[in-house]
Amino acid sequence: MISFIVSVLVFAAAFAFLLAWGYVKQQKKTQELLDKLYKKIETKIIKQLKKKEYLTKNELMELIKGTKASLFWSNNKIQVNDPKLVTDNILNKLLEKGVIVEVLNKGPKKYKLNK
Numbered sequence: 001m002i003s004f005i006v007s008v009l010v011f012a013a014a015f016a017f018l019l020a021w022g023y024v025k026q027q028k029k030t031q032e033l034l035d036k037l038y039k040k041i042e043t044k045i046i047k048q049l050k051k052k053e054y055l056t057k058n059e060l061m062e063l064i065k066g067t068k069a070s071l072f073w074s075n076n077k078i079q080v081n082d083p084k085l086v087t088d089n090i091l092n093k094l095l096e097k098g099v100i101v102e103v104l105n106k107g108p109k110k111y112k113l114n115k
Contacts, residue, residue, distance in 0.1 A: 029071065033078045037069035041080070041090050046099065046113065054103060054110040061087050 041064045048063055049055060055063070061083035070077040080086050091111065094100045103110040 025073070029074055029076065032071060033069060033074075033076060036071065037067065037078050037080070038086075038090060038093070040069050041067055041086065042094060042099075045090065045094065049100065049111070049113045054112050056108045056110055057087060057091070058108070060091070060111070064090070 044063060044067065045055070045060060064080050064086060065083045066080060068077055068079045091100075094111075095102065098114050100111045101114045103112055
């Protein structure tokens with residue numbers, strides 16, 4: 001009888017833990033999707049800057065347009081439809097990290113990798 005009660009308590013504790021973990025994952029899903037999308041965009045920008053020396057903001061917007069991200073455990077996906085909204089955030093993030101630098105010339109601003 002005691003082993004049955006212990007088994008039920010262990011099962012209940014495991015079930016409660018899994019339920020709580022799922023609830024927390026569900027709440028953090030949006031932020032995880034955005035983080036994954038930003039990381040994917042940063043990787044694309046760095047890869048392109050290794051090929052080309054400079055990129056303008058318009059070239060960056062064209063590069064990241066249509067970028068998608070998803071989480072393997074969720075059916076939700078996120079895609080860049082309006083790159084103007086994302087470009088400023090990504091550029092500020094990369095400038096703060098020191099990954100890229102802004103080159104001031106006559107004409108549009110250009111960005112290059114920080115060496």
